Amino acid sequence: MKLQINSLSKTYSNGVHALKDVSLTLNNGMFGLLGPNGAGKSSLMRTIATLQEADAGSIYLDDLNVLKHKTEVRQLLGYLPQEFGVYPKISAERMLDHIAQLKGVGNSAERKELVAALLDNVNLGKDKKKNLGTYSGGMKQRFGIAQALIGNPKLIIVDEPTAGLDPAERNRFYNLLSQLGENTIVILSTHIVEDVSTLCSNFAIICQGEVLYAGEPDIAVNEMEGRIFSKAIDKAELSFYQDDFSVISTQLKTGKLHIRIISEMDPGKGFAPAVPNLEDVYFSNIATRVDVNSI
Ligand code: ADP
Numbered sequence: 001m002k003l004q005i006n007s008l009s010k011t012y013s014n015g016v017h018a019l020k021d022v023s024l025t026l027n028n029g030m031f032g033l034l035g036p037n038g039a040g041k042s043s044l045m046r047t048i049a050t051l052q053e054a055d056a057g058s059i060y061l062d063d064l065n066v067l068k069h070k071t072e073v074r075q076l077l078g079y080l081p082q083e084f085g086v087y088p089k090i091s092a093e094r095m096l097d098h099i100a101q102l103k104g105v106g107n108s109a110e111r112k113e114l115v116a117a118l119l120d121n122v123n124l125g126k127d128k129k130k131n132l133g134t135y136s137g138g139m140k141q142r143f144g145i146a147q148a149l150i151g152n153p154k155l156i157i158v159d160e161p162t163a164g165l166d167p168a169e170r171n172r173f174y175n176l177l178s179q180l181g182e183n184t185i186v187i188l189s190t191h192i193v194e195d196v197s198t199l200c201s202n203f204a205i206i207c208q209g210e211v212l213y214a215g216e217p218d219i220a221v222n223e224m225e226g227r228i229f230s231k232a233i234d235k236a237e238l239s240f241y242q243d244d245f246s247v248i249s250t251q252l253k254t255g256k257l258h259i260r261i262i263s264e265m266d267p268g269k270g271f272a273p274a275v276p277n278l279e280d281v282y283f284s285n286i287a288t289r290v291d292v293n294s295i
Pocket residue numbers: 012013014016017018035036037038039040041042043044
């Protein structure tokens with residue numbers, strides 16, 4: 001499967017230009033859409049999920065015109081939205097059975113088998129009789145994945161799935177997502193760089209509605225080799241360094257401010273070469289657009 005997004009644009013009625021000429025190509029596997037809050041990630045996800053219109057541009061899933069043939073797309077789609085509400089007084093098992101029915105799994109024996117398999121798959125088998133209102137954040141997200149998987153979707157969209165999960169829940173969720181990718185396109189929207197470095201074979205950085213970078217995480221990090229330098233400074237000195245260097249990130253550790261800069265040559269002044277990582281790629285791309293160094 002291939003998802004081709006061509007020159008997609010969207011301006012909301014309040015004048016916010018949420019998507020500006022977005023073009024991306026996605027193949028099977030896990031694709032990370034990385035960007036700060038307000039970047040346009042959800043707008044893009046909702047458009048691909050056929051839930052809102054674009055002003056211009058096209059989206060094709062292989063030969064299928066996504067913006068035109070919504071019903072066909074929905075049959076191939078699994079979607080876990082950012083705000084995933086659950087009915088608190090219904091058990092996971094009953095709710096999933098109901099969703100499966102809505103998605104057209106008519107035969108009740110078949111449904112029962114499907115629901116049990118899905119809940120086992122997301123490790124909720126032993127909690128399937130519990131009401132959804134009693135689930136933790138991580139359990140709700142795993143339930144969300146189970147419902148998105150009904151009907152063997154070819155395109156799965158998960159919007160900011162790890163926000164609000166504790167580290168153990170996030171790990172469990174990573175393990176679950178990483179099993180999905182091989183024969184489907186999974187789009188994971190996130191503002192958490194670690195989500196992308198852990199899970200995604202391809203990714204794009206989006207900011208203020210524009211794609212700033214698209215490629216493979218490893219290649220993106222290699223491109224930074226020899227260009228990242230770090231130094232611990234006093235907090236009060238930051239503005240001096242910002243005037244003279246391209247500061248891409250700052251981190252306060254035990255009273256000292258650790259800054260990372262991008263430079264094509266050795267900057268001297270006590271900076272040490274640093275091993276680049278995906279955060280450097282992310283921050284160096286968005287640094288010109290948003291203030292990443294306010295402390
Ligand atoms: P992200 O998912 O990356 O946080 P969004 O797509 O939600 O970004 O938002 C992109 C921009 O569009 C933001 O400025 C947001 O306030 C605005 N926006 C999102 N949805 C709407 C809407 N329905 N009406 C008007 N503005 C919106």
